[in-house]
Amino acid sequence: MTIRHILTAVSAVCGLGLAAAAADEIKVGVIAPFSGPFAQYGIQYQQAIEAFQSQHGTVAGEHEISFIYKDVGGVNPDQSRALAQELLIRDRVDYLAGFTFTPNALAVGPVITQSETPTVIFNAATSTINKESPFYLRTSYTLPQVSAPAAEWAYDQGIRTVVTTVTDYGPGIDAETAFKAAFEAKGGEVIESVRMPLSTTDFTPILQRVKDEAPDAVFTFLPGGPPTFSYTKTYNENGLREAGITFLGTAETEEINLQGLGEMAEGLQTVYHYSPAHDSEANRAFLTALSELHPDAIANWASVGAYDGVHLIYEMVEAAGSDGPKAVEAALGLEWESPRGPLEMDPETRTVIQNVYIREVARNAETGLLENVEQGVIATVGDLGWTK
Amino acid sequence: MTRPFIPALVMLIAAVAAFFLFPYNLAFLTRILIMIVLVLSLDLVLGFAGIATLGQAAMYGAGAYAAGLFAIHVWADPVAGLLIGALAGGALAALSGAVLMRTQGLTLIMLTIAVAQICAEIANQAREVTGGADGMRGIRPGKVLGLWEFDFIGITGYWYALTIAGLVFAALFVIGRSPFGLSLRGIHESPARMEAIGVSVYRRRLAAYTLGGGIAGIAGALSAQITQLVSLEAFSFTLSAEALIMLILGGTGRLYGAVLGTVIFMAVHHTAAANDPFNWLFVIGALVLAVVFFLPSGIAALPTSLKRLAKGGRHAGS
Numbered sequence: 001m002t003i004r005h006i007l008t009a010v011s012a013v014c015g016l017g018l019a020a021a022a023a024d025e026i027k028v029g030v031i032a033p034f035s036g037p038f039a040q041y042g043i044q045y046q047q048a049i050e051a052f053q054s055q056h057g058t059v060a061g062e063h064e065i066s067f068i069y070k071d072v073g074g075v076n077p078d079q080s081r082a083l084a085q086e087l088l089i090r091d092r093v094d095y096l097a098g099f100t101f102t103p104n105a106l107a108v109g110p111v112i113t114q115s116e117t118p119t120v121i122f123n124a125a126t127s128t129i130n131k132e133s134p135f136y137l138r139t140s141y142t143l144p145q146v147s148a149p150a151a152e153w154a155y156d157q158g159i160r161t162v163v164t165t166v167t168d169y170g171p172g173i174d175a176e177t178a179f180k181a182a183f184e185a186k187g188g189e190v191i192e193s194v195r196m197p198l199s200t201t202d203f204t205p206i207l208q209r210v211k212d213e214a215p216d217a218v219f220t221f222l223p224g225g226p227p228t229f230s231y232t233k234t235y236n237e238n239g240l241r242e243a244g245i246t247f248l249g250t251a252e253t254e255e256i257n258l259q260g261l262g263e264m265a266e267g268l269q270t271v272y273h274y275s276p277a278h279d280s281e282a283n284r285a286f287l288t289a290l291s292e293l294h295p296d297a298i299a300n301w302a303s304v305g306a307y308d309g310v311h312l313i314y315e316m317v318e319a320a321g322s323d324g325p326k327a328v329e330a331a332l333g334l335e336w337e338s339p340r341g342p343l344e345m346d347p348e349t350r351t352v353i354q355n356v357y358i359r360e361v362a363r364n365a366e367t368g369l370l371e372n373v374e375q376g377v378i379a380t381v382g383d384l385g386w387t388k
Numbered sequence: 389m390t391r392p393f394i395p396a397l398v399m400l401i402a403a404v405a406a407f408f409l410f411p412y413n414l415a416f417l418t419r420i421l422i423m424i425v426l427v428l429s430l431d432l433v434l435g436f437a438g439i440a441t442l443g444q445a446a447m448y449g450a451g452a453y454a455a456g457l458f459a460i461h462v463w464a465d466p467v468a469g470l471l472i473g474a475l476a477g478g479a480l481a482a483l484s485g486a487v488l489m490r491t492q493g494l495t496l497i498m499l500t501i502a503v504a505q506i507c508a509e510i511a512n513q514a515r516e517v518t519g520g521a522d523g524m525r526g527i528r529p530g531k532v533l534g535l536w537e538f539d540f541i542g543i544t545g546y547w548y549a550l551t552i553a554g555l556v557f558a559a560l561f562v563i564g565r566s567p568f569g570l571s572l573r574g575i576h577e578s579p580a581r582m583e584a585i586g587v588s589v590y591r592r593r594l595a596a597y598t599l600g601g602g603i604a605g606i607a608g609a610l611s612a613q614i615t616q617l618v619s620l621e622a623f624s625f626t627l628s629a630e631a632l633i634m635l636i637l638g639g640t641g642r643l644y645g646a647v648l649g650t651v652i653f654m655a656v657h658h659t660a661a662a663n664d665p666f667n668w669l670f671v672i673g674a675l676v677l678a679v680v681f682f683l684p685s686g687i688a689a690l691p692t693s694l695k696r697l698a699k700g701g702r703h704a705g706s
Contacts, residue, residue: 042665082415113541
């Protein structure tokens with residue numbers, strides 16, 4: 001039974017016609033945290049969506065596109081699924097989008113398969129999500145996508161021994177696994193893999209241990225915010241920098257907290273797919289549109305994930321309107337220029353193939369602000385964790 | 389003797405009416421029903437027996453994971469899954485309660501929180517089994533009693549959850565009036581006196597905690613079957629705390645209070661969050677503050693309070 005049948009049945013029960021779903025309006029339901037400690041994600045998404053609409057209007061093909069925002073709070077799969085059902089059944093959305101956390105994205109899998117609703121993931125970065133339904137499309141990244149190139153790049157720079165320190169939760173372990181596999185495949189050695197409890201605030205003992213091991217580099221994965229701050233502080237204060245142990249990270253020097261890190265962050269190297277300092281016409285246009293609407297807005301990976309997600313939705317709507325399977329079909333293999341560089345929707349993994357950059361934190365001479373300066377593309381890859 | 393059944397009947401009619409009034413919100417209504425089961429379990433533990441706990445999510449999570457694993461590896465039958473959930477919740481409560489029920493007050497509260505945290509960490513570490521932070525997926529419950537399939541809109545889910553919530557309510561209604569229930573209230577009022585008249589306070593409290601754990605396990609199992617995914621958040625402190633707020637909102641020690649508090653909290657939460665996804669927490673905060681200040685015994689006590697107010701008013705006038 002398809003969603004149309006079900007909806008017809010429900011409508012008949014309630015004495016409502018299907019006429020309410022006008023052919024010229026396409027609704028997109030955005031499920032994201034808009035309250036609580038992770039509200040920043042929802043705000044970033046919304047700002048990016050508005051920026052995209054101010055640049056490209058609200059019409060794709062012959063369809064008017066509107067967004068409905070739903071707050072999921074934090075990690076809450078029950079709520080996520082209930083919201084998805086409500087959006088599909090009551091609000092009649094044709095597309096779903098958002099999803100910051102993996103469980104929230106996974107929870108809607110059975111629902112979107114049944115309703116054949118293309119669902120664009122703006123953030124959630126675990127490879128396996130896309131295997132749960134053919135209707136998932138991801139415009140963010142996956143952890144192996146940035147961790148494995150980081151390992152290969154490090155080896156090519158002459159780094160032979162590494163200690164990995166990751167936060168002990170899903171994404172951290174994914175990062176550790178991918179880094180280790182890629183580094184050892186090249187011939188390097190991971191001397192030790194430290195998993196730090198999620199609530200760690202004092203990194204001194206861990207980093208002291210790293211210093212004693214005296215590796216060429218320390219690879220780390222931390223959730224954004226305060227842990228990054230104290231980790232980098234300890235890295236500097238305990239003399240790991242002087243000892244010549246290279247810092248290798250991914251999202252640690254993320255833009256929202258970057259200025260707070262201050263001088264300690266300067267020179268830190270990270271491997272990632274987007275920096276607002278990216279030098280391109282598309283990026284400048286995006287940042288201008290964003291700051292015109294929201295002068296205080298800071299662009300980061302969440303913004304660009306949403307921005308490209310909306311781009312993808314516009315393309316799908318133009319090609320297929322509200323026909324879910326056809327829309328996904330149209331999205332596969334699609335190529336476009338994103339603020340982060342060229343993108344391609346991988347037909348197999350349904351995660352974007354993108355450039356991965358090596359960046360270094362430096363102070364911008366003009367603005368006096370810290371930024372992640374891209375020093376080059378080290379890989380152009382899709383989801384490397386797909387076949388694992 | 390029929391009077392105590394009237395409110396229960398009204399609630400049942402309301403639940404059936406809700407099905408027809410809000411056909412588009414069945415998923416949300418089902419979540420309310422699951423939460424009602426959890427809050428009822430808390431009412432038994434905290435409201436009846438006076439066991440201060442902030443870790444009811446431990447048993448809820450145990451039930452959810454147990455039911456999920458059972459459905460994936462053993463048998464997809466939902467009712468059997470509920471039993472497994474109840475067993476898991478009850479077993480965890482009995483095990484932890486054997487130690488916890490010897491303590492009281494702040495120590496007890498801290499320990500209940502600790503148990504839930506330990507469970508969450510175990511589930512996090514056992515990634516191979518539980519899926520860790522990604523959540524446990526692949527739960528596909530079979531037909532309820534071999535007859536009704538879980539559908540997309542949530543019709544089966546709603547009636548299924550309503551039946552279970554109704555049965556739990558009825559069971560607690562009976563237990564509350566049984567000698568065991570009355571002895572629990574006695575312990576709540578004065579443990580020393582109950583001890584003096586020869587009641588083993590420890591055993592009664594342990595029994596109540598275990599029973600409450602079993603019911604919380606049922607709630608967890610229900611949520612695993614309806615959402616078809618279990619995440620670490622099933623053990624979260626937030627869940628325990630929210631259940632407690634709902635109970636206090638409605639009024640502790642009254643079954644109607646537990647139901648009313650849950651419905652009001654979740655309905656306000658839902659409407660406020662839908663109308664303003666950014667600032668709705670303010671509304672919830674104001675609601676809780678208002679109830680705590682003006683109706684310290686909960687919303688279920690509103691009629692009594694109003695009566696008292698009216699009487700007081702006459703007194704003042706005369």
